[in-house]
Amino acid sequence: MVDKLLSRVLYIDLSERKFWAEDRRDLFEEYLGGTGVAINLLREECPRGADPLGPDNVIIFAVGPLTAVFPMASKTVALFKSPHTGNLGESHAGGRSAAAIRLAGYGAIVIKGQSDIPVYVAIHGDKVYFRNAMALWGMRSTYTVGRIIRENEPGAGIRTIMRIGRAGENLVTYATVVTETYRHFGRLGLGAVFGSKKLKAIVISGKHSIPVADSKMYKEVYEEIYKAAVKSPAMKKYHDIGTAVNILPLNELGALPTMNLKKSRFENAEKIAGEALAEYYLGRRVACAHCPVACIHLAILREPYVDEPYFYKTTWVSYDYEPLYALGTMLGGTDVFKMLKLMEEVEIQGLDAMSTGVVLAWATEAMERGMISTKETLGVELKWGDYDNYIKAVRLIVEQPNEFYKALARGVEYAASKYGGLEFALAFGGNEMPGYHTGLACYVGYLTGARHSHLDSAGYSLDQKMLSMEKRLSPEEIGKRLFEEESWRQILSSLVVCFFARGIYKPDIVIKCLKVMGYDFDENRLMALGRKILRLKHKFKSDEGFDPKKLRIPKRILETESPHGVLSEQDIRTAVNAYFEELYKEQ
Amino acid sequence: MDTKDLDGFAMKRVAIVDVDRCVGCQMCMFACTRRHGVGGLARSAIHVRSAGGFERGFVVIVCRACSDPPCAKVCPTGALRPRKGGGVVLDERKCIGCGLCAEACPIGAIFWDDERNKPVVCKYCGSCAEHCPHGVIKLEVLEGGE
Structure with missing residues (x-):
């Protein structure tokens, strides 16, 4: 059972300056929320070949059924067409964004069109306001923009203030959206998409309660998760x-x-x-x-x-x-x-x-x-x-x-294509590399992952595990394992559970949380859904021109020794192919 | 001052131990609404907000259990009555949702449930303190009690 707050999608058209809500129970029942719902909304709303910085691009924010109900399900997933890679843009941020969207009474927000003057949008529960942001445009600091909106708007403590800086206004293709001053929709250029729409900021607040299907079980499962969160050594590491x-x-x-x-x-x-x-x-x-x-x-x-x-x-x-x-x-x-x-x-x-x-x-x-x-x-x-x-x-x-x-x-790949030095331009799938040179698996992850992020399939973690394995995994096995990991992570990001809490939100806990909310899932069904969502994302990517055969591997990563020694391009390609074979299977 | 209820239990309140330890996680706020078996924040009687940006730390607002509570004084229907030893007790059946109590509280510790149009008043149960992982708040026995 999807609660009626979650299934509401708020549509905002910046060109027409209008907004409306629709019940999209169909999507939330099948895809839970977060990335699963958002990829469907993106495919509905963003026409093929749209200019990422034009009025046809859309921004989707989505949260999940566990948001504001269970702890650590507090990420907002943003999907858009990326001006940085030209295909799927996906970025996650925490702060108060997810709780604010959910408690304002929405499961997702779709922002379309393009404003002719700088605006910011204020969403307070059912009310949506277009505010003039002329005086905020061009302001030197994202900190100041946050401070001004904080004083202009209600909802202290229960609101999110997402904003862009001058990088977003000037359409730098890796501009971010900052939320609560210290969290970010960091990667793939959501800030430039905001900038292209003349959207300086969005503030969202709300204070609903969320019904659950089983109140007794709710409290029990909650305590189980809470205890694990405050006692687990992994979480302590992030805290300390x-x-x-x-x-x-x-x-x-x-x-x-x-x-x-x-x-x-x-x-x-x-x-x-x-x-x-x-x-x-x-x-x-x-x-x-x-x-x-x-x-x-x-x-x-x-x-x-x-x-x-x-x-x-x-x-x-x-x-x-x-x-x-x-x-x-x-x-x-x-x-x-x-x-x-x-x-x-x-x-x-x-x-x-x-x-x-x-x-x-x-x-x-x-x-x-x-x-x-x-x-x-x-x-x-x-x-x-x-x-x-x-x-x-x-x-x-x-x-x-x-x-x-x-x-x-426009990023390192573009700059190097003009000035030379592609062999040491460290981007994968067009996105600059994260901070792990752990071995083969991390690079296979950057290349294959739907958002070319280390968090897509955590190859860096597999690389480190392999150091203590007696028998090394073959490149084919690595490709398959990363596909499985990325598939499972589609479930976590559809529930918008923070990946730092992945050690707590294992399938058994996820199934229990969903039961509390009135959903009946077993592990197989979850895994199948994860694969389905991942395939939909790759469908969007290939529709927008992404081709795994054209993936570039900068020579630099093959020259500098990794903990697994010098890496072989052939092995990387074999693992990448194995990933895509899994992806295209039984479709 | 008598700080025991009719059954002889010590009267309690939520005390702020050290607000500078607050990380703004709002686990307390969610714990408060969860007492009713629901998620979200509509029924929370404790509120945490930043003191003007996360870097400046947080403000935690919760009922102090005044010995002569101004909120009860302005209640026109007798729904909000002083509790023995300090603080208040709300009888929702008598409450007409006028909001005078919330206006009367100088620290803003009476919150509003917009879904039910009723004030949200601390019940001094300590569920928030049980879910504060960082030692910001605790349930304490009122002064003069045990």
Whole structure:
């Protein structure tokens, strides 16, 4: 039984400035919510071949039946056509976004069309308002935009404020949407899609109650999950040092991409590791709504003003493993303070930290090799670890004053296709690589995953498991395992359960939670649904021109040793083929 | 002050132990509505919001169980009555949903259930504190009690 709040889909047309709600019980009954429902809405609403930055593109936000009912089911899934890859755009964010959408009385929100003037949209329960955002457009910082909307709108504590920065306005194809200041729809350019629609921000609030099918069982299952969440060592790891705890072990393994992956170990890793950040910079830990873990780590930056003694600028920056990799080790930086300043600049502008870091790392190497010069960079010397110049470059990527920066604003693959150096341009399926050089499986995951993310199928985890296996898996087996993992993760992201909680939300717990909500699923049916959703996503991708045969493998990853030794392109291709064979089976 | 109820149990309230430990997870808010066997937040008598941005920390609002509660004073139907020893008890059958109590509370600790048009008043049960993983709140015996 789908509750009637969940099955409501709010449609907002920015061109016509109108909105309406429809009951889409059909979709929520079959696909649960989240990514499963969203891919169907995207296929309905986004015409084939649509310009990702034109009025035909649509933005879908979706949450799931467990949201605001069980803990850690607090992610919002965003689907859109990506301006970065030209096919499926999918990005997940936490904060208060999912609880706010669900408790405003919706399972999904579809945003269509294009406004002629900058607007922000306020959704308070059943009421939807189009607000003039002229004065917010062009504002330097995403922080300020959040602060203004916070004061303009009701719903403190039960709202989400999603907004873009200047990167999104200027259509950088890896611009993010920031929510609750420190969480992001980071990857694949949702920020640019907002920008193209002249949509500066969305604020959503609501405070409904959610009926369940079995109240007694609800409380029991809840306690089981809650106890597991507060006691599990995995969750403690995210709470204590946070994802940044991964720097040292990955460095030890020789899996930490360093200086554009010229190396897989960083000699100064301990300086930027989670442990060091916790000791010298950590100022506060915060949580997404309805999650006891509090994995969000905020560093305090205290900076003296040069013009006046005893006068300080104190700012906050959220850090995680991926930004530390992309803006830290990839750029060979050891000055933690300045690295955090770069991270802050990336936040202010509303860029994806991972793509930005990989783009800058490529540009640094290209300059080192003499392929580009200060003529292209407008005088900015890009050198490993030189953060003052990286900050300048980030601003120029957003401003795009010349052809070079225009190219950088479209990602590393595009820039390298114009200026050379594709062999060290670290993008997979068009998306800049995450921070794992763990072996074959991670790369197969980046190449095959529907959103070209390490979280699609967690190849980095399989690589690390394989190190302690007696018999190594064949490339074919790796391809199949990643397909199965990615299929299961479609269920988690349809329920919008945070992947950090995947160790708790195993199939038996998921089935119990669904029973509480009145759904009757067994494991086989869930797995079949996961595969179905994944196939629908790949259908969208291939309809938009994605072709696994054309996947590019940058030579660099075959040169730098991984914990499994030097990787073979042939093995990677064999595993990729095995994945796609599974995908196209029994369709 | 008598801080025991008719059966001799000590009267309790939810105390803020250290608001600076709050991470804003809102587990307490969800625990409060869940007492009624439903999810969501419509029936929560505790509220957590940021103090103007997550970086500034959080504000936790919950009934302090005043000894002479202003909310009860303004109730026109006698639905909201002072509890022995501090705090209030709500008789929903008498409540007409006028909202005067919520306006009267200086700390905003009377919340509103829009679905039922009734105030939401803390029952001092401690379910929120049981689900606070970070030691922000606790259920304590009222001063002068055990």
